[in-house]
Amino acid sequence: MLPVRIQHDQITVGRHRAVAFQRTLRIPADDGVYPLPPGLGRFPLRPVADLGARAPAAWRRRGGAALPMYRREALWISFDGSWWRPSAVKVAVGGINALTGEPLDLRIEAGRQDYLVCPDQPWLDGVKSAGGEIRQFVAAVLGEGHSVEEQLTGSAARGGLQIVVIEPRAGLFPERPPARRALYRDESVCYSLASPAPEMGLGVGGRMHQEAYPDAYGWKTWDPRSATLVEVQICQAAAWPALTGEPAPPTPVDASLYTAHGFPWFDLYAERGDLPGVEVFGGLRPVPGKDAPLTVPPWQVAVLGHGVVAQPSCGTE
Numbered sequence: 001m002l003p004v005r006i007q008h009d010q011i012t013v014g015r016h017r018a019v020a021f022q023r024t025l026r027i028p029a030d031d032g033v034y035p036l037p038p039g040l041g042r043f044p045l046r047p048v049a050d051l052g053a054r055a056p057a058a059w060r061r062r063g064g065a066a067l068p069m070y071r072r073e074a075l076w077i078s079f080d081g082s083w084w085r086p087s088a089v090k091v092a093v094g095g096i097n098a099l100t101g102e103p104l105d106l107r108i109e110a111g112r113q114d115y116l117v118c119p120d121q122p123w124l125d126g127v128k129s130a131g132g133e134i135r136q137f138v139a140a141v142l143g144e145g146h147s148v149e150e151q152l153t154g155s156a157a158r159g160g161l162q163i164v165v166i167e168p169r170a171g172l173f174p175e176r177p178p179a180r181r182a183l184y185r186d187e188s189v190c191y192s193l194a195s196p197a198p199e200m201g202l203g204v205g206g207r208m209h210q211e212a213y214p215d216a217y218g219w220k221t222w223d224p225r226s227a228t229l230v231e232v233q234i235c236q237a238a239a240w241p242a243l244t245g246e247p248a249p250p251t252p253v254d255a256s257l258y259t260a261h262g263f264p265w266f267d268l269y270a271e272r273g274d275l276p277g278v279e280v281f282g283g284l285r286p287v288p289g290k291d292a293p294l295t296v297p298p299w300q301v302a303v304l305g306h307g308v309v310a311q312p313s314c315g316t317e
Contacts, residue, residue: 002165002228006065009042013165013228015175016082017089017118021045021067021232023251026074026138027206029286033133034208036125039076040257043067046244048233054243055233056199064231068240069139070251071287074205076125076137077163079118085173088115088215088222090164091124093137093202094149094156098127099212101152101280104162106227108219113275115166115222117215125210127284130277134210137161138287139234140203146287147201152280159201160233167226168217200234203287211274 002014010020022039045065048055059066069075077091090097092104100114108115116124126134127148140146142156150156215221240248 002167002226004228004230006045006047009045010080011045011065011163011230011232013163013230014087014167014226016085016167017087017165018080019089019163019165019230020078020080022076022078022123023069023249024074024076025257026072027136027208029204029206032206034206036076036123036208036210037074039078043069043075044240044246044249045232048231051243058199059233062231062233064233066233066235066243068237068243068249069200069234070237071139071141073251074125074136074138075202076123078123079116079121081118082177083119084177085175086117086119086168086217086221088166088168089118089121090115090162090166092162092164093127094147094153094160095158095162096127096148096152098124099275099278101127101278104164106164106166106224106229108166108222108224110219113215113219115164115215116212117217121213124212125208127204127281128212128275128277129207129281130279132209132211132274133207133277134212135204135281135284135286136206136208137202138205140201140287141236142199142201146203146285148203148281148284149201151203151284156201159199160231161202163230163232165226165228165230166222166224168221169223172221200236202234204281204284205286214275 005012010018012018021043023043024037024040027034027037045067048059048063048066051066079089088108090104092098095104097104097114126136129135142159147156149158235243237248237251240246
């Protein structure tokens with residue numbers, strides 16, 4: 001197991017790999033295929049261990065980090081870390097591997113690439129569909145039947161998302177940066193840009209072009225004994241104040257925000273190939289794109305009743 005640190009709205013696993021979660025606007029869930037939307041800043045991340053009894057019991061058992069989302073926004077995952085020492089990274093939503101649609105595990109096996117290699121993989125915006133496309137990660141309230149987990153398993157037992165980092169076997173890559181970056185794979189760099197009430201998972205939204213690069217090192221490179229799982233719990237943004245004592249974060253509302261701030265839409269230009277998609281994600285229903293009124297369970301009434309409420313400016317309806 002590798003040491004895990006949660007700080008500066010980022011999860012660092014071991015010495016060489018970091019993961020952050022970028023907020024963005026949902027793309028339309030229609031017949032179109034869209035370019036990648038830009039990041040609008042990191043989601044706030046807080047260690048579940050710091051939340052104490054305010055966190056649901058299931059969160060406390062799993063540990064990891066917590067972040068808030070509005071149902072009308074989307075999420076993409078950015079990977080950062082040492083350019084000279086790669087890691088294998090698995091991503092799952094509600095325990096479902098985002099590349100294969102199969103249950104998450106900690107194994108590395110021949111003939112099955114259910115992981116990303118970072119670097120060169122800079123980000124992941126959704127579950128891997130066919131034809132060089134992904135289905136965007138969007139928030140879904142557990143119990144409503146829209147999350148990937150519920151649609152594929154019929155259960156809402158886990159929610160959130162999961163990150164697994166697996167280090168290379170000893171001796172294959174240096175612990176410290178070499179004198180010349182060109183020694184390792186054509187200047188390989190990891191690009192970096194920049195619920196309680198109720199708990200949430202991730203569903204799918206619109207389609208966009210995105211590649212998941214094949215493993216150029218080979219499956220024997222990775223040491224499954226180092227596999228480290230980090231749970232990332234998700235709650236409605238309006239519940240964030242009661243959970244953390246902090247204001248609910250602002251959120252992008254619609255495409256006009258891109259225009260107002262001059263954000264471009266962009267794509268990642270690369271010629272490294274692409275992993276095949278899987279049909280299991282093709283039939284998933286997109287999540288309806290509207291925030292619902294917050295339903296507060298009895299155990300939170302006293303907390304919210306003492307003035308710790310989300311402000312209308314943060315999107316609470």
